[in-house]
Amino acid sequence: MSMSAILIAALVMSVLGLLFGALLGVTGRVFKVPVNEKAEALRECLPGANCGACGFPGCDGYAAAVADGKAEVGACAVGGPACAAKMGEIMGVSVSASVRMVASVACQGYGDHCKPKADYQGMTDCVAASLVNNGTKACQYACLGLGTCERACPFDAIHIDPIKQIAVVDEEKCQACKKCVAACPQHVLSMRPAGRVVNVGCHNPEKGIALKEKCDRACIGCEACVKACNFGAIEMENGVPKIDYEKCVGCMACADACPTGAMEADFETRKEAYIDPSKCVGCTMCARQCKFDAIEGALKQPHKVLGACTGCGLCAAKCPKKAITMRDRRAPRNKLDKVKKAPAAASKPAAPAAAKPAAPVAPKATTENK
């Protein structure tokens, strides 16, 4: 090969390279996109899970929106308050704390409670199963347990319990990205504040005792929970109770009153009040606060907490001598063991309550052994 041929080849390639390089430089200038430095710094604060819970396309999208002033700093559910604080520093705004939410399952149709309608053979996907004849379980609003939510969760926070075959949320891992809520075709999942002991375990809007044939844990719309709540925290909405968690104190009286067990409550964590006799001066403030008539004691005498105590904690908050502490229960709640009111003045007379003998206590014992 002659020298000139090699030179020509090298020259052509070099010229071509230079031309294209120049072209790229020019187009780079023409198509320049201004980069926002704040967006870079904000992006560093974000966890990078790209879950989309904030409503923006990924963490990049959210950082860009905040940098442009189009979004608030606290929208990242995964980053939480720590992330919001860091972003607030960069943007020069102050941040207030918000309640941590988690997903919750509004269905207890496991085991013998809600039977399957037929033997389902098909795609192991709840969306597919829900399209077949109103779902595969006797109740058309049931959790089908085929794992669509489990697959949708980017944080491994929701699983189908292998024995129960319905969804169970791991509150520790849940980051409130709401992907499971959107994925569930039966709309069984919804968001509620974390760490609460009472949950509405059914979202079937139908009413009537006949509903129990579909699922023996169904909410039949009897509104016993609404009446039982002494704190005005429950209202009916779409045929099922809705708990206002700002008012709920976790006394579980609604779950006690629920005839079907649709109101789920973690009875094992139920506390009881304990009055320290050495500190109590008998001011009767606690007895007046108690909505369950569970504190007895005469004026200026040490008071005592009775078995009807639900562990709501109102008395402990009010005691001026800080004599009341909440402790783990020694025995399940006995709602008959309460201050006896005079028959004439009582709105809940003792007689009908005594007519139900050991029955109220026994079911509570069994539900605690679930």
Place this chain on the structure above:
Amino acid sequence: MNAILTILIGSIFVNNFAMSRFYGICPFLGVSKKLETAFGMGMAVTFVMAVASLVAYLVNAFLLIPLGLEYLQTIAFILVIAVLVQIVEMAIKKMSPGLYQALGVYLPLITTNCAVLGVAQLNVTEGYNLILSVVNGVASALGYTLSICLFAGIRERLALNNMPKWMEGFTGAMITAGLMAVAFNGFSGLI
């Protein structure tokens, strides 16, 4: 006209880039887990192949052949394709940030995709003129899009079904791809 039709049928079905020529297998297997992303990839490849065929033909016809530098075709085409993809990426980033986010990672992937270089080389081997080169580029890319979308559709359904343990995931995908290639073999002899 006849030639254009022949190229269309040929490049889309008979000599399908992924199923018959086995070009571009890396993104074919990597991007086909979801149908939307597979389609996005297909569209990006179509655009790049069309423009790459055009520019490669021009560089070949007006620079390399007159100077007797046909042996530099491979290098020159790679240069052209790399530059092209960069420009396309910049343009998309400026004009449609949404689209850029959606395609973002796939655009650089196309640069290293042998399918694009393959179509440029093929145009030279077959001796196509300008129009036929571009038609071939577009048709090949459409065939690639077809096969990657078919594959993605199948993979999505496989993911939701109960498979034997040994066939789950990638193994099942590879077997599926093989079976698809056998199916596409049925088109041979059509033109």
